[in-house]
Amino acid sequence: MRAETAYDELIQRVREETLLTSCEALLEWDEETYMPPGGVENRSEQLALLAGLLHERGTDPKIGELLAELERSDLVADPRSPVSVNIRELRREYDRYVRLPRRLVEEVARTTALAQTAWAQARAASQFKGFRPWLDKIIALKRDEAECVGYSGEPYDALIEDHEPGIDSRILARLFDALRQNLVQLAAEIAERPALPPAPRGPFPVDQQRSFGEMVAVVAGFDRRRGRFDLGVHPSCSGIGPGDCRLVLRFDQGDLVGGVLTILHEVGHGLYEQGLDPSYYGTPMGESASVSMDEAQARLWENRVGRSPGFWRYFYPRCRELFPDALRGYGLDRFVLAVNQVKATLIRVNADEVTYNLHILVRFELERALMSGDLKSADVPEAWNAAYRRYLGVVPPNDREGCLQDGHWADGLIGYFPTYTLGDVFAAQLFAQAESELGDLESQFAQGEFAELAGWLRRKVYREGSRYPSARLIELVTGSPPNQRPLIDALRNKYARLYRL
Numbered sequence: 001m002r003a004e005t006a007y008d009e010l011i012q013r014v015r016e017e018t019l020l021t022s023c024e025a026l027l028e029w030d031e032e033t034y035m036p037p038g039g040v041e042n043r044s045e046q047l048a049l050l051a052g053l054l055h056e057r058g059t060d061p062k063i064g065e066l067l068a069e070l071e072r073s074d075l076v077a078d079p080r081s082p083v084s085v086n087i088r089e090l091r092r093e094y095d096r097y098v099r100l101p102r103r104l105v106e107e108v109a110r111t112t113a114l115a116q117t118a119w120a121q122a123r124a125a126s127q128f129k130g131f132r133p134w135l136d137k138i139i140a141l142k143r144d145e146a147e148c149v150g151y152s153g154e155p156y157d158a159l160i161e162d163h164e165p166g167i168d169s170r171i172l173a174r175l176f177d178a179l180r181q182n183l184v185q186l187a188a189e190i191a192e193r194p195a196l197p198p199a200p201r202g203p204f205p206v207d208q209q210r211s212f213g214e215m216v217a218v219v220a221g222f223d224r225r226r227g228r229f230d231l232g233v234h235p236s237c238s239g240i241g242p243g244d245c246r247l248v249l250r251f252d253q254g255d256l257v258g259g260v261l262t263i264l265h266e267v268g269h270g271l272y273e274q275g276l277d278p279s280y281y282g283t284p285m286g287e288s289a290s291v292s293m294d295e296a297q298a299r300l301w302e303n304r305v306g307r308s309p310g311f312w313r314y315f316y317p318r319c320r321e322l323f324p325d326a327l328r329g330y331g332l333d334r335f336v337l338a339v340n341q342v343k344a345t346l347i348r349v350n351a352d353e354v355t356y357n358l359h360i361l362v363r364f365e366l367e368r369a370l371m372s373g374d375l376k377s378a379d380v381p382e383a384w385n386a387a388y389r390r391y392l393g394v395v396p397p398n399d400r401e402g403c404l405q406d407g408h409w410a411d412g413l414i415g416y417f418p419t420y421t422l423g424d425v426f427a428a429q430l431f432a433q434a435e436s437e438l439g440d441l442e443s444q445f446a447q448g449e450f451a452e453l454a455g456w457l458r459r460k461v462y463r464e465g466s467r468y469p470s471a472r473l474i475e476l477v478t479g480s481p482p483n484q485r486p487l488i489d490a491l492r493n494k495y496a497r498l499y500r501l
């Protein structure tokens, strides 16, 4: 077979797999938004069928044969060409997939489905011991998974690799240690200063927040002819396919700031989706570089844009027109201070941008120790509370507000938390580089101008798809490998000013 024919056959197969995955994504989006509660059983059957089909197709030995043939051909002569990139990435995915026995994949699916319920019950009762046996099972399964797919350093690395190819726990520990020391210090200095004004509590009617938020999204560059907004319990962004990006939003009538930051976070993901090259749809070249690089886009729009004074200089007058009573007495300067209030709290999802990563670093430390066996599951609550006392200076009064607050572990997502902080690190590197090339971005934001930033990200990051692993892409775009310094500098400069440190 000619190499070109083999390549066409391979691409045809992976495009079909992508179509199946996009059906899965659409069903999951519907479950989050419009499905009536009575649909849950049929929906789980639909999803299980699709997962089975995907596993069958993804592990078909024919894919291995096609890849082997292509790897011997001269189609892979230039490692940066789209064809080479697709072959490289499809090889990585295929090898990982075939090394996981179907028995293990099914066992993980079954266990995590049940563990979700056990976690929800343990959380409601605020008793870790109800979840503990499930955590033990999940850790054991994840160790099996690591042994099947292989790793070079420690088993935890195999799980990180699943979300962030090319990154391991050693690289993360180095970045995160430096970050932690600086953030603990900064948060402690801020805690010594008088608090900034609290955010206004509304009421901000949800319908008006929604139309305001959608306007913000469109001004930021989200194309609503190729995307839509809906309400749901968990904010999210699903790229169904080219021309179809779904943002799920949530508004609370007492929290205007949270609603706007949430929409900007999801818009950041959405701009990446909408900025991918549609001609590569269905292949790695048409996909985001990694989970962290995707999260970086979200964190960049949420924090570097959405918490900036320039952004509010443009949008705040519109807020005051919409919510004149609720914002009475809140001038622009006071409002910007309220948006940037820093206070160590117990719950990750409500955290400000200074303490947020400390929440993640606790989870990184604990799950790494759980995987290595240094930490026994029975000791999780105690280790959790001790880490919170050490890094955040607060101690959860119970497990619900402590180690049971997130569903990630119950969902089998071990090795996922670090991508939040790595994403934040990338976001700060990208934003600093964008400013050095484009000039003062905040004065553009103050004019309602976001197109230059969005265009820069599209050219530098989105259009590259998965051409490079995330660490290499960040180095090519910013001139530096993954580096915590721009994030530390951005936070210190900003909060030294706001808190007069």
Ligand code: ZN
Binding pocket: 265, 269, 295, 298
């Ligand atoms: Zn996100």
